[in-house]
Amino acid sequence: MPLTKLQFNPGINKEMTDLMSKGGWTDGNLVRFRKGLPEKIGGWEKETSSYYLGTGRALLGWVALNSTKYLGLGTTFKYYIKEGSSFADVTPIRSTTSAGDVTFSASNGDATITVADTGHGAVKSDFVTFSGASSLGGNITAAVLNQEYQIATIVNANSYTIEAKDTSGSTVTANSSDSGNGGSSVVGTYQINVGLDVFVASTGWGAGTWGGGTWGSGTSITETGQLRLWSHDAFGEDLIINPRAGNIYYWDETNGTSTRAVVLSSLSGANLVPTKGLQVIVSDIDRHVIVLGADPISGSSRTGIIDPMLIAFSDQESATNWEPTATNTAGSLRLSSGSQIVGGLRSRQEILIWTDTSLYSMQFVGAPFTFGVNLINENVGLISPNAAINAPDGVYWMARDGFYTYSGSVKRLVCSVLNYVLDDFNSSQSFKTISFTNKEFNEVGWFYCSSSSTEIDRYVTYNYLEGVWSIGNLSRTAWLDEGVFEKPKATGQDNSTGYLYIHENSDDADGLPMDNVYIESGDIDIEDGDGFGFISRIIPDVKFFGTSASSGQINFVLKTRDFPGDSLTTNSTNNVTSSTQQNFTRARGRQLVLRVQSDDDAATGIRTGFRWRLGSNRIDVKSDGRR
Numbered sequence: 186m187p188l189t190k191l192q193f194n195p196g197i198n199k200e201m202t203d204l205m206s207k208g209g210w211t212d213g214n215l216v217r218f219r220k221g222l223p224e225k226i227g228g229w230e231k232e233t234s235s236y237y238l239g240t241g242r243a244l245l246g247w248v249a250l251n252s253t254k255y256l257g258l259g260t261t262f263k264y265y266i267k268e269g270s271s272f273a274d275v276t277p278i279r280s281t282t283s284a285g286d287v288t289f290s291a292s293n294g295d296a297t298i299t300v301a302d303t304g305h306g307a308v309k310s311d312f313v314t315f316s317g318a319s320s321l322g323g324n325i326t327a328a329v330l331n332q333e334y335q336i337a338t339i340v341n342a343n344s345y346t347i348e349a350k351d352t353s354g355s356t357v358t359a360n361s362s363d364s365g366n367g368g369s370s371v372v373g374t375y376q377i378n379v380g381l382d383v384f385v386a387s388t389g390w391g392a393g394t395w396g397g398g399t400w401g402s403g404t405s406i407t408e409t410g411q412l413r414l415w416s417h418d419a420f421g422e423d424l425i426i427n428p429r430a431g432n433i434y435y436w437d438e439t440n441g442t443s444t445r446a447v448v449l450s451s452l453s454g455a456n457l458v459p460t461k462g463l464q465v466i467v468s469d470i471d472r473h474v475i476v477l478g479a480d481p482i483s484g485s486s487r488t489g490i491i492d493p494m495l496i497a498f499s500d501q502e503s504a505t506n507w508e509p510t511a512t513n514t515a516g517s518l519r520l521s522s523g524s525q526i527v528g529g530l531r532s533r534q535e536i537l538i539w540t541d542t543s544l545y546s547m548q549f550v551g552a553p554f555t556f557g558v559n560l561i562n563e564n565v566g567l568i569s570p571n572a573a574i575n576a577p578d579g580v581y582w583m584a585r586d587g588f589y590t591y592s593g594s595v596k597r598l599v600c601s602v603l604n605y606v607l608d609d610f611n612s613s614q615s616f617k618t619i620s621f622t623n624k625e626f627n628e629v630g631w632f633y634c635s636s637s638s639t640e641i642d643r644y645v646t647y648n649y650l651e652g653v654w655s656i657g658n659l660s661r662t663a664w665l666d667e668g669v670f671e672k673p674k675a676t677g678q679d680n681s682t683g684y685l686y687i688h689e690n691s692d693d694a695d696g697l698p699m700d701n702v703y704i705e706s707g708d709i710d711i712e713d714g715d716g717f718g719f720i721s722r723i724i725p726d727v728k729f730f731g732t733s734a735s736s737g738q739i740n741f742v743l744k745t746r747d748f749p750g751d752s753l754t755t756n757s758t759n760n761v762t763s764s765t766q767q768n769f770t771r772a773r774g775r776q777l778v779l780r781v782q783s784d785d786d787a788a789t790g791i792r793t794g795f796r797w798r799l800g801s802n803r804i805d806v807k808s809d810g811r812r
Contacts, residue, residue: 188803195221196653198601213704214657223704224798227689233270237683238262241662241676246669247419249438259415261382266442273442277434279377287373288366291359296349303343310379311336317370323362380413384616406430406491412616416464427465455505461491471549474499477526493525514555528570539567562595574620581629602654609636621664632661692731693793703782719809720772726800729763733794738762739783745774
């Protein structure tokens with residue numbers, strides 16, 4: 186029998202049975218499709234050895250008037266601005282005590298320090314910086330006290346504990362001489378409250394069971410009760426920042442990264458600035474600051490209570506004037522379809538706004554109304570505030586029931602892995618889902634939590650030019666595509682420490698072998714499913730590329746079974762390099778599955794520094810009877 190060419194349709198398809206998927210791929214990890222051919226995705230590496238505290242939840246790149254490139258990073262604990270190789274902590278300050286309002290007490294042999302501060306307003310894991318303290322008399326010196334601490338426990342409304350450390354971060358234990366209270370000049374400077382790192386039902390938006398009734402029913406929206414998500418946008422070269430359900434903050438580039446963001450309402454000339462919001466957006470051409478889910482105006486002030494369907498916007502070219510008058514363009518609108526605004530996205534000449542049930546378009550129309558809103562579609566709600574993304578051919582987002590696109594009208598995407606994603610999706614952590622683009626490879630995608638994980642551990646991607654889907658396992662909690670910066674950036678964890686990673690600039694996983702890279706086909710009838718076939722030879726067609734392409738190696742694994750209900754039997758594993766002409770093998774059965782893998786396990790001799798792309802592989806098959 187002549188050689189049989191193995192031709193497969195592009196994309197992963199998990200919607201059919203293995204046998205019905207003949208001619209297609211049914212599983213894969215860390216593999217993409219380009220021009221119809223599967224290949225190992227590009228690798229990643231830490232951009233810098235500097236790390237950040239907390240879990241990264243938002244990234245933004247922008248350029249100052251002097252061409253300085255900035256990167257904004259919001260985490261569960263802090264907000265940073267990265268300039269160069271280091272992260273500058275610009276987290277806003279919530280309150281500062283008067284001198285003497287804070288006192289300390291320590292116990293002999295214990296590193297735990299109890300801090301007394303009446304009505305401190307802190308929550309566990311908040312950050313506070315002490316100054317003006319004197320030694321407690323022993324090991325707890327002034328240098329130990331006068332630094333930033335993360336609160337370990339909340340004792341009550343008037344006290345909490347910290348764990349004493351020296352300036353290098355090493356634990357310091359009090360001794361019998363530490364009987365002082367720090368003196369009468371201690372000042373405590375508190376950063377804004379941290380948010381939750383795991384979404385907890387009934388603490389704000391999303392309360393209730395998955396798909397049961399309207400999301401967010403029954404509880405008020407509070408900053409500390411929310412999964413900590415950030416929205417941020419450039420206002421010229423400055424920055425508008427909003428922790429979801431929290432206040433609105435402003436960072437002035439003129440003052441540099443040595444200064445923190447401040448409450449927007451504290452700026453000179455501020456007038457009726459919202460004090461709460463779910464998301465901030467700066468409109469493009471007309472330059473209004475927009476707050477989705479703002480607190481409304483009541484008399485001469487804001488109420489401080491979020492109206493989850495209210496949109497407030499500032500006067501044009503002003504971040505501080507929010508009082509609607511006949512001579513400016515400030516104002517507000519209220520949406521009617523749905524119960525809460527989930528998120529918004531600045532798109533081409535419009536701002537798209539999703540409630541829990543519907544999609545709206547908001548456009549600048551000029552005086553006297555400033556903005557107009559149009560209901561585009563119902564029953565296409567957003568699964569999380571960060572689950573929508575702009576791509577060159579339109580807007581893509583993930584809803585509770587699948588994936589959608591909008592380019593003037595809403596279309597539901599046909600997804601060949603939809604059940605795989607939704608059937609193994611942690612709906613209780615759906616708010617963590619983030620969308621991303623990788624324009625270099627024509628991809629949009631979503632990172633999400635599988636059913637067994639409370640943190641992001643999987644992704645699904647869609648090649649919008651070729652119309653094919655891929656899946657994989659990778660934890661990235663925030664993403665920024667190329668644009669301001671040359672390559673995509675993403676946040677991730679390494680041994681529970683947060684780092685910023687550059688993607689698509691290497692062949693490996695931060696200098697280590699990329700683990701468990703594979704793609705697996707559906708069942709192929711060897712003899713039209715009637716007789717048995719015997720496979721004696723594989724002629725691979727693989728292109729290796731990368732810094733060590735000549736030493737690259739992958740495996741061709743042949744699996745067979747006699748009936749669709751049988752388990753697969755692995756018959757052979759064949760090493761393939763750039764110089765492999767053919768591999769002799771032995772495999773017998775009615776149905777054949779091809780798995781191509783590069784586990785990149787250094788222990789087995791599989792090397793780093795390469796990627797691969799499959800071509801048109803061939804096998805030598807002979808009839809082998811019916812028994």
